[in-house]
Amino acid sequence: MEFLRLALDEAKKCTPTPTAFCVGCVITAPYPPGLKPVIIARGYSRELPGNTHAEANALTKARQLSQEQLAELFPDAPGPIDIDTLLTYADIYTTMEPCSVRTSGLSPCADAIIAAQIKRCFIGVGEPDDFVKCEGAQKLTNAGVEVIWLNGLEKECLEVARMGREE
Numbered sequence: 001m002e003f004l005r006l007a008l009d010e011a012k013k014c015t016p017t018p019t020a021f022c023v024g025c026v027i028t029a030p031y032p033p034g035l036k037p038v039i040i041a042r043g044y045s046r047e048l049p050g051n052t053h054a055e056a057n058a059l060t061k062a063r064q065l066s067q068e069q070l071a072e073l074f075p076d077a078p079g080p081i082d083i084d085t086l087l088t089y090a091d092i093y094t095t096m097e098p099c100s101v102r103t104s105g106l107s108p109c110a111d112a113i114i115a116a117q118i119k120r121c122f123i124g125v126g127e128p129d130d131f132v133k134c135e136g137a138q139k140l141t142n143a144g145v146e147v148i149w150l151n152g153l154e155k156e157c158l159e160v161a162r163m164g165r166e167e
């Protein structure tokens with residue numbers, strides 16, 4: 001829940017727009033595996049240029065970490081850390097269900113999470129059908145990613161997601 005709250009803080013950084021949700025995301029990973037996870041990347045909607053999504057942005061930022069930054073995050077690591085391997089131990093926390101279809105032609109976040117072989121996806125709230133019907137959680141489950149719906153922040157996650165849609 002702590003990490004979902006941090007994801008919500010990310011979502012609040014979004015520039016609101018009436019045509020898309022404001023979503024925040026945090027990726028955590030332990031290293032070596034089994035240790036306490038730490039935050040390796042954060043992201044929010046439209047943070048990176050273009051109509052980009054929070055989950056995709058956090059993944060991009062994770063892959064941009066230098067060995068120096070990784071060594072700072074994981075002082076106990078015995079040697080260099082391969083980010084692609086690290087991501088296979090990772091958990092992703094997102095304020096809203098990862099998208100399963102994108103009308104813009106960019107690849108959906110659910111696909112990006114599956115491709116990165118992330119272990120678990122914690123979700124704050126399901127995506128309402130404001131724009132498209134979302135089947136992200138189902139898609140993740142089908143691909144073997146464990147989906148965990150977190151209880152308690154649904155209302156807040158939805159309110160922030162719809163920031164740009166309020167009159």
Ligand SMILES: [Zn+2]
Nearest residue numbers: 053099108109
């Ligand atoms: Zn998305």
